[in-house]
Amino acid sequence: MNINATLLAQLIMFALFVWFCMKFVWTPIVAALDERKKQIADGLADAERAKQDLELASRRSAEILREAKEKAGEIIGNSEKRASEIVEESKTQAKVEGDRIITGAKAEIDQEVFRAKEQLRTQVSAIALAGAGKILGREIDAKAHNDLLDKLVAEI
Amino acid sequence: MSSEMAHAATEVAHEAAHTSGDYIKHHLQNLTWGQLPDGTWGIAHSAAEAKAMGFWALNVDTLIMSFLLGAIFMFVFRRVAKTMVTGAPGSLQNFCEWAIEFVDTSVRGSFTSKNNMVAPLALTIFFWVFLMNLMDLIPIDWVPLLMSSLGVPFFKVVPSTDPNATFGMAIGVFLLVLYYSVKMKGFGGFMGELTLQPFGKWGMPVNFLLEGVNLIAKPISLALRLFGNMYAGEMIFILIALMGGAWAGFSLGGVTLFGSQILLSLGWAIFHILIVTLQAFIFMTLTVVYLDMAHQEHH
Numbered sequence: 384m385n386i387n388a389t390l391l392a393q394l395i396m397f398a399l400f401v402w403f404c405m406k407f408v409w410t411p412i413v414a415a416l417d418e419r420k421k422q423i424a425d426g427l428a429d430a431e432r433a434k435q436d437l438e439l440a441s442r443r444s445a446e447i448l449r450e451a452k453e454k455a456g457e458i459i460g461n462s463e464k465r466a467s468e469i470v471e472e473s474k475t476q477a478k479v480e481g482d483r484i485i486t487g488a489k490a491e492i493d494q495e496v497f498r499a500k501e502q503l504r505t506q507v508s509a510i511a512l513a514g515a516g517k518i519l520g521r522e523i524d525a526k527a528h529n530d531l532l533d534k535l536v537a538e539i
Numbered sequence: 540m541s542s543e544m545a546h547a548a549t550e551v552a553h554e555a556a557h558t559s560g561d562y563i564k565h566h567l568q569n570l571t572w573g574q575l576p577d578g579t580w581g582i583a584h585s586a587a588e589a590k591a592m593g594f595w596a597l598n599v600d601t602l603i604m605s606f607l608l609g610a611i612f613m614f615v616f617r618r619v620a621k622t623m624v625t626g627a628p629g630s631l632q633n634f635c636e637w638a639i640e641f642v643d644t645s646v647r648g649s650f651t652s653k654n655n656m657v658a659p660l661a662l663t664i665f666f667w668v669f670l671m672n673l674m675d676l677i678p679i680d681w682v683p684l685l686m687s688s689l690g691v692p693f694f695k696v697v698p699s700t701d702p703n704a705t706f707g708m709a710i711g712v713f714l715l716v717l718y719y720s721v722k723m724k725g726f727g728g729f730m731g732e733l734t735l736q737p738f739g740k741w742g743m744p745v746n747f748l749l750e751g752v753n754l755i756a757k758p759i760s761l762a763l764r765l766f767g768n769m770y771a772g773e774m775i776f777i778l779i780a781l782m783g784g785a786w787a788g789f790s791l792g793g794v795t796l797f798g799s800q801i802l803l804s805l806g807w808a809i810f811h812i813l814i815v816t817l818q819a820f821i822f823m824t825l826t827v828v829y830l831d832m833a834h835q836e837h838h
Contacts, residue, residue, distance in 0.1 A: 385569075385571070385589060385590055385592075385596070386594070386702060386703060386706070387571070387573070387592065387593070387594050387595065387596040387597065387598065387703065388594060388595050388596060388597055389569075389596075389597050389598040389601055389602060389701065389703035389704070389707070390703045390706055390707050390710070391707070392597060392602055392707070393601070393602070393605065393703055393704050393706075393707025393708065394707040394708075394710055394711050396602075396605060396606060396609065396707070397663075397667075397707055397708050397711045398711060400609045400612075400613060400663050400667060401656075401659060401660050401663045401711075403613055403617075404613065404616070404659045404660075404662055404663040405655070405656060405659035405660070407613075407617055407620060408613065408616040408617055408620050408659065408662070409639070409658060409659035409662060410659075411620040411621070411623060412616070412619065412620045412623060412635065412636070412639050413639065413643075415620075415623040415624075415625055416636060416639070416640070418625045419625040419626075422625055
């Protein structure tokens, strides 16, 4: 254990190892560690942001759901109203149509009655004429008693 | 230790005084390369030869082992640094990251200024010293036996039991302390710090003496603390190994010694794991603290 030039050699070796360690070991490893630290921090920040986004989205979806429900209720209400309107309308229309049909039918009946009356009148006058002829025993001149006959027809 | 065993031990020690002394000396001798007495350059074959080589000699075993261990450390960490992924790390990367964060945390704890060199320096010191110290746990006879079978006379496998290694590092740290002291405070500031406190300008010589000792004590204590701990640990391993080395047949004393060697070396090795780690950590922490002091203005 003499002190000799080994001392200097060790000193140089020491310096070289420290230099190597600083340049090729410490710097890249620490850089990588910092990089990872940054990645983790970014990841956490992303997660935080995603959480906020999720909260926002769920709030928004609740909003949309609520709106949709409202709208659906509105639509249902409208359609119910419309349905009752349609029913009402068709009821009115049916009534009008029915009235119209009834009126037509009545007019026709009136006409028919009138025509039957007319016919009946004509026949009655003929029968009356024939009856009178029989009663008188002779031919009644239709022409001579036309005025009388018309008066009779109008009376019936 | 029982009195019987102590008796046996003294008996054995007496018998093998010469050989145990040689054994210990052999284990504490570095493989030194330098100028031999006959003028040629080569490996010293005895402690006296190594001593006679003077300053311009190299402890080859210290250099080889410390380079090897440093290179292993750099290789492993460099490989991790190159294949570093920011995603889920593998187990080796995990270990390296743990090591780096550990060092980074302790540097942040005791180093208050900003300097990008200090943390890698601390990492290098911690792992290099740790690995060098760890060599102490290799059973002490294996490497010297292997080496002597290869024709190499000595081989100390723990570089940190060579004061050259510890002083080499401590002087490196000391130079950094000087450099940063001058850089941060200016030459005048640094000299002022050395001479103008604690007694003001009229006590300049006394101040210089006190502060000078304070300054010089840093690298010396740094180097000697590590060296002393590891040297003493090594010494105790050698002494424990001597117990079984005294084996001379199945006597009660022989068996007791052999059994004690196993138990004691196990116990000491387990305890030594603590010392190995602790000394590496202390060397690192003190380096950081000294550099921190160099960066700070004193008032």
